[in-house]
Amino acid sequence: MADFLQYSNQFSPLENEAAEELIQNATTKTFKKGELLLQPGKVCRHLFFINEGLTKMYFISDDKEFIMRFFSENVLFTAFASYLTQTPSNYIIMALESTTVTLIRHNDMEDLCKKYHCMETFFRKLVSIATVKMTKRISEILEKNATTNYNLFVNENSQILQRISLGDLAKYLGITQQSLSRIRTQK
Amino acid sequence: MADFLQYSNQFSPLENEAAEELIQNATTKTFKKGELLLQPGKVCRHLFFINEGLTKMYFISDDKEFIMRFFSENVLFTAFASYLTQTPSNYIIMALESTTVTLIRHNDMEDLCKKYHCMETFFRKLVSIATVKMTKRISEILEKNATTNYNLFVNENSQILQRISLGDLAKYLGITQQSLSRIRTQK
DNA sequence: ATGATTATTTACCATTTGGTAAAAGATTGA
DNA sequence: TCAATCTTTTACCAAATGGTAAATAATCAT
Numbered sequence: 419m420a421d422f423l424q425y426s427n428q429f430s431p432l433e434n435e436a437a438e439e440l441i442q443n444a445t446t447k448t449f450k451k452g453e454l455l456l457q458p459g460k461v462c463r464h465l466f467f468i469n470e471g472l473t474k475m476y477f478i479s480d481d482k483e484f485i486m487r488f489f490s491e492n493v494l495f496t497a498f499a500s501y502l503t504q505t506p507s508n509y510i511i512m513a514l515e516s517t518t519v520t521l522i523r524h525n526d527m528e529d530l531c532k533k534y535h536c537m538e539t540f541f542r543k544l545v546s547i548a549t550v551k552m553t554k555r556i557s558e559i560l561e562k563n564a565t566t567n568y569n570l571f572v573n574e575n576s577q578i579l580q581r582i583s584l585g586d587l588a589k590y591l592g593i594t595q596q597s598l599s600r601i602r603t604q605k
Numbered sequence: 606m607a608d609f610l611q612y613s614n615q616f617s618p619l620e621n622e623a624a625e626e627l628i629q630n631a632t633t634k635t636f637k638k639g640e641l642l643l644q645p646g647k648v649c650r651h652l653f654f655i656n657e658g659l660t661k662m663y664f665i666s667d668d669k670e671f672i673m674r675f676f677s678e679n680v681l682f683t684a685f686a687s688y689l690t691q692t693p694s695n696y697i698i699m700a701l702e703s704t705t706v707t708l709i710r711h712n713d714m715e716d717l718c719k720k721y722h723c724m725e726t727f728f729r730k731l732v733s734i735a736t737v738k739m740t741k742r743i744s745e746i747l748e749k750n751a752t753t754n755y756n757l758f759v760n761e762n763s764q765i766l767q768r769i770s771l772g773d774l775a776k777y778l779g780i781t782q783q784s785l786s787r788i789r790t791q792k
Numbered sequence: 793a794t795g796a797t798t799a800t801t802t803a804c805c806a807t808t809t810g811g812t813a814a815a816a817g818a819t820t821g822a
Numbered sequence: 823t824c825a826a827t828c829t830t831t832t833a834c835c836a837a838a839t840g841g842t843a844a845a846t847a848a849t850c851a852t
Contacts, residue, residue: 477744484747486740499737508744531729535722542718542729545736550686552739553673557664557695559746560671560779564809584830592747597809599831751839771800784839786801 430543436534443526448518455511462500471517485590617730623721630713635705642698649687651708658704672777
């Protein structure tokens with residue numbers, strides 16, 4: 419919980435009262451490898467903060483899997499499209515390892531945002547960071563060329579690289595695992 | 606200006622005082638076709654609301670152009686990465702037609718967000734919408750297959766389709782204009 | 793209107809990536 | 823340890839897209 423608060427304060431300081439109330443609303447849960455933090459078609463009702471572990475957020479289309487992002491320790495995230503609109507999610511979140519998360523319920527967060535201006539600011543910053551990251555990802559995919567994208571990922575995610583399977587990385591890059599295997603050996 | 610306020614209130618109601626102050630801080634400017642609303646390497650210091658016209662937001666990499674999004678009438682936008690962090694932008698915004706925009710300065714908006722909780726909420730919603738749209742775009746590009754992506758764009762942007770050149774649409778889809786021409790004729 | 797410029801189409805071949813299949817390697821559980 | 827399972831690599835050919843170039847069509851400025 420300490421990590422969560424530290425992380426939160428880091429990009430937008432919360433008043434003590436707001437921070438305390440946030441903590442009071444937080445719960446902790448552990449998911450085993452392969453378990454789903456968010457099931458397809460369900461509304462995403464939580465913010466997640468990973469204390470330990472690794473997850474992937476992905477969707478299935480035509481029986482093929484596509485990975486939007488990986489989330490590891492000390493990251494606060496959610497399936498924004500579903501969370502923000504409280505409509506069924508196209509995206510699935512799965513634990514790739516045994517994963518412990520701190521959870522904040524959507525309704526609680528909404529109440530906190532209404533009650534505390536600083537919480538609204540905090541949440542705005544959170545969404546802003548997500549937007550910036552997504553912008554970057556769009557740029558990368560557009561420029562495509564799987565080899566370049568692979569190298570970019572390797573450089574920027576060295577700490578979780580060894581924990582991600584070749585197959586999952588291929589699904590993130592939007593290529594087959596055969597192609598990725600080819601790329602890896604060509605270097 | 607009426608359109609701007611109407612648009613703003615639509616996704617998050619503003620208190621009268623806040624709305625008035627927002628309007629007081631707004632200015633209007635017209636850009637000729639080909640002129641830049643945001644120059645490369647410059648910090649994006651405004652929110653833009655298009656009263657009339659069409660723009661593209663793009664970047665150049667290895668002498669190739671990639672288009673992130675098109676923005677047309679009654680859309681509120683900015684180069685989020687640069688605007689939110691107030692750092693130089695990799696993205697360029699160009700008017701594709703004579704374009705009239707209502708401008709809100711970053712500093713003014715920050716002040717308004719600090720002063721009015723409802724303005725912070727409004728801005729949070731704005732960024733949220735951007736995030737959801739970007740999520741969708743990432744999904745689409747990942748699933749790729751240029752033909753499908755082209756058809757999706759056509760279906761969802763029928764009102765601006767005729768105003769966008771084949772070359773620009775290709776740069777949005779991340780393929781060459783020759784490929785897009787091929788796709789178009791194959792139908 | 794006319795020449796100049798810009799946008800689009802077509803053609804050809806090279807390169808990248810996909811699909812299918814199978815082999816090799818690594819991991820897991822009894 | 824050994825079989826079963828899962829992951830990664832390799833191979834082969836097909837399909838999609840890129841690069842270059844040139845022809846055609848459309849638009850613009852004088």
